[in-house]
Amino acid sequence: MKSLFGYLFCIAIAVLMAVMIDGTGGVLIAAILLLALGMSLFISVYLRNKLTLSIDCTHKLLAKGDIVEVNVKVEKHTRFPSPIIEIRLESSLQLSPVNECGVRFSLLPNRQVQTVKIPFRAEYSGASFIRVAAFEIVDFLGVTRRVIAVDPETSNLDLKIMPNVPDTGTQLEVIRTATDNLGFDDSEDETSETAMGSTGMPGYEHRAYSPGDPLKKINWKMSSKRGIYMVRLDEKLSVTSQVFILDYPTPKPPLQVYLEEYRKKPDVIIEGALAMLSMLTQQGLESDFYYYLEGKWRSMAIKTLGDVYLLAEELAGLVPYDGVERIPKEALRSGIAVCFTTTDNSDQKVSAELLKYPNVTFVIGENTMFHSGLGNFWTVSKDFEFKHLN
Secondary structure, rough: OHHHHHHHHHHHHHHHHHHHEEEHHHHHHHHHHHHHHHHHHHHHEEEEOOOEEEOOOOOOEEEEEEEEEEEEEEEEEOOOOOEEEEEEEEEEEEEOOOOOEEEEEOOOOOEEEEEEEEEEEEEOOOOEEEEEEEEEEEEEOOOOOOEEOOOOOOOOOEEEEEEEOOOOOOOOOHHHHHHHHOOOOOOOOOOOOEEEEEOEEEEEEEEEEEOOOHHHHHHHHHHHHHHEEEOOOOOOOOOEEEEEEEEEEEOOOOOOHHHHHHHHHHHHHHHHHHHHHHHOOOOOOEEEEEEEEOOOEHHHHHHHHHHHHHHHHHHOOOOOOOOOOOOOOHHHHOEEEEEEEEOOOHHHHHHHHHHHHOOOEEEEOOOOOOOOOOOOOEOOOOOOOOEEEO
């Protein structure tokens, strides 16, 4: 707009000069200005169909904290010089621009291609995108601005950002609860007449816990009686896999002031689930993990720490979902399931859909307005510390 006012001011000066000072000079200046405007508009209109834009990047699977450089490539299919070309990119909430997300440049007659790099940082996990928000050409005088159409196939990038796998150490209360759910029977002690230890004496053989012993072998009942941790020396118990579910419904759009918290909350739950799986695998405990991806419920058997990292790579493509069963029926067949949910109780309709499932323990974020009267809840903090909600 300033350029337009400046141009009109120059025309006004030329007219004033023609009337007040030198008619020939004023008319000549006005004619030159009008000719310049005509040529500028002509080249701008002509170049609208002679410019093409594409964006690309080297890596489309990212870890949190990675910086991806988007290559913005503009090709000019004519010998005419270009006026100012303006490009602006936009991204999903999982990404943020490192600097400005737009560029301005022009192409000289001898330059047919221009490539610039715009860096973005991966902030949060999940499926994300970078796309062209604006591709415009401004004439040489800056009077007019024209939008240039882009090809959706070459102007959009789909990216995946992996969640972290936190190392939280060993949280004994969590391990004890998990072993209880897995079906370890602590009712047998050293005086049981129904089980024989390796020495032939009645009962399982036990000894005091030593650092490095798998926590799944702790006899919690005997430990509480004796005041020290006691571990079994025999492995005679049948163990089932613990079942975990990730519940990731589409949340309500937040107010701008809560946007940062809105972006962080899913990662606390997702990475909390991975922290739990990592903790269990390090103790030799197996799990089955259910998650909703690409239109259907999927499951993965988690037996080793390597499986946890494979799962993290799978979860890089997560998007929130709507209109599906919140917990798959096959996940409930074991009778005991743990559901990590990004839901909070501010949306009571969404939370009510989840709380209808029986025999499910829920893991929620902090300050989500749930209370123990609604069900069996654990909270996970931003430091991935698990606490039972009383």
